[in-house]
Amino acid sequence: MPSAATTPRAPRRRRSRGGLAALPWIAPAIVLIAGIVLFPAGYMLWTSTRDLSPYGVDRGSAGLSNFHTLFQLDGLATVLINTIIWVVAVVGITLLLSMALAQFLDKSFPGRKLVRLAILVPWAASVVMTTTIFYYMLDPDVGIANRLLVDIGLLDRGFGFTKQPTQAFIVAICVAVFVSIPFTTYTLLAGLQSIPTEVVEAGAVDGASPWQRYRYIVLPQLRPAIAVATIINIINVFNSLPILQVITGSIAGVRADTTTTLTFKLIRQSRQVDTAAAMSVLNFALILVIIAIYVKAVRPMDEVDR
Numbered sequence: 001m002p003s004a005a006t007t008p009r010a011p012r013r014r015r016s017r018g019g020l021a022a023l024p025w026i027a028p029a030i031v032l033i034a035g036i037v038l039f040p041a042g043y044m045l046w047t048s049t050r051d052l053s054p055y056g057v058d059r060g061s062a063g064l065s066n067f068h069t070l071f072q073l074d075g076l077a078t079v080l081i082n083t084i085i086w087v088v089a090v091v092g093i094t095l096l097l098s099m100a101l102a103q104f105l106d107k108s109f110p111g112r113k114l115v116r117l118a119i120l121v122p123w124a125a126s127v128v129m130t131t132t133i134f135y136y137m138l139d140p141d142v143g144i145a146n147r148l149l150v151d152i153g154l155l156d157r158g159f160g161f162t163k164q165p166t167q168a169f170i171v172a173i174c175v176a177v178f179v180s181i182p183f184t185t186y187t188l189l190a191g192l193q194s195i196p197t198e199v200v201e202a203g204a205v206d207g208a209s210p211w212q213r214y215r216y217i218v219l220p221q222l223r224p225a226i227a228v229a230t231i232i233n234i235i236n237v238f239n240s241l242p243i244l245q246v247i248t249g250s251i252a253g254v255r256a257d258t259t260t261t262l263t264f265k266l267i268r269q270s271r272q273v274d275t276a277a278a279m280s281v282l283n284f285a286l287i288l289v290i291i292a293i294y295v296k297a298v299r300p301m302d303e304v305d306r
Contacts, residue, residue, distance in 0.1 A: 041284065047277040054271035066278035073275075075254035076262075080286075082169065083238070083258040087290065090176040090237045091230060097177065098184035098229070105185065106192045123182035131246040134175050138162050162247055165255035172247040172256075176237060184229045191225025192218070227298075231291060238287045259283045 051062040070076070105116055122130060137145040140158030149155040162168045195218060203213040241260050248256035257265065259279060266276035 044277065044280050044284065048274070048281045050274060050277070052274040052277065054273065056273050062274060066274045067282075069272075069275050070278045070282065075257075079254050079257050079259055079262050082256070083260075083286065086169075086173065086176075086244075086258050087234060087238050089173050090180060091233045093173075093177045094180040094184050094233060095226070095230065098181050098188055101181065101185045102188035102192055105189055119182050119185055121182075122179045127179055127242045128246060130179055131175050131243045134171065134178075135162055135246055138171060163251075165248070165251055165253070168248045168251055169256045172244050175247065176240060176243050179243070180233055180237065184233060187229040187232075188222065188225050191222045194225075195221045227295075230294065234291060234294070235287065238290070239283075259286065 048066055049062055049064070051059040051065075053059060101119070105112065105119070137143050138161040140146055140160045140163065143158065146155070146158040146161075149159070150157060160167070161171050199221075200213055200217055203217050208216070238258075239260055241264060244256075244258060244261045245264065248261070254262060254265075260283060263276050263279045263283065266272045266279060
């Protein structure tokens with residue numbers, strides 16, 4: 001009869017053999033993750049410790065001097081604050097509007113298929129093209145939006161919405177929300193359609209009001225969909241360059257910059273490739289911290305029923 005000390009080892013051996021048997025099936029995924037995630041991240045970290053010329057030539061180790069130079073940059077605090085505002089505003093507004101839109105598209109009404117297809121247009125179109133259209137619409141001299149505001153008497157003359165840091169940053173947030181809504185709406189719509197109608201109807205039979213049914217029945221079951229939409233939007237918005245580059249790229253200084261656009265400016269305008277590498281590492285660390293805080297605070301992937 002096996003002793004008590006040796007009995008627990010058998011399940012562990014079986015799990016180990018099961019893991020080895022599964023290795024050929026998961027090996028391609030492991031290689032893919034290592035190739036497109038781990039290696040670039042490791043190389044980025046290594047690059048941030050190198051002394052790079054303005055043309056990217058490696059001149060040897062720089063230790064942590066690139067990070068020291070980065071943290072001495074004027075306006076870095078403003079850039080970090082802008083980044084937080086950018087992510088929170090775009091993701092938060094996108095989620096609120098998309099939840100309302102998903103609720104509307106979940107209803108049955110004439111032309112619903114056409115409306116659902118129309119929602120996809122901002123997502124299917126080029127982000128650069130969409131942003132450029134908004135940029136020229138708001139041009140103070142030739143922009144059609146500015147001309148309309150002047151014609152209806154709201155403005156005396158064209159206003160430079162994209163010429164000043166604060167106004168341009170707000171415009172960029174609006175454009176980012178516009179292009180983020182389609183994906184978020186469809187993600188939440190899929191979550192809504194996965195909720196059994198019998199559960200919602202049972203709440204109605206029990207006397208729950210529409211708001212109570214939404215808060216206590218629908219919303220908890222939407223948590224996985226909200227989590228997916230939020231995390232993907234955080235990553236996309238945090239690393240978004242085209243929108244800010246088109247809207248605020250011509251504005252001098254860093255008052256309308258985020259960490260991503262600052263990285264671009266360090267490379268293209270200042271030729272500080274090594275400092276930009278350190279900025280990329282900081283950028284990567286910030287997005288991990290933001291996602292970790294979100295997951296820890298909201299706990300979105302917990303099971304609905306426990």
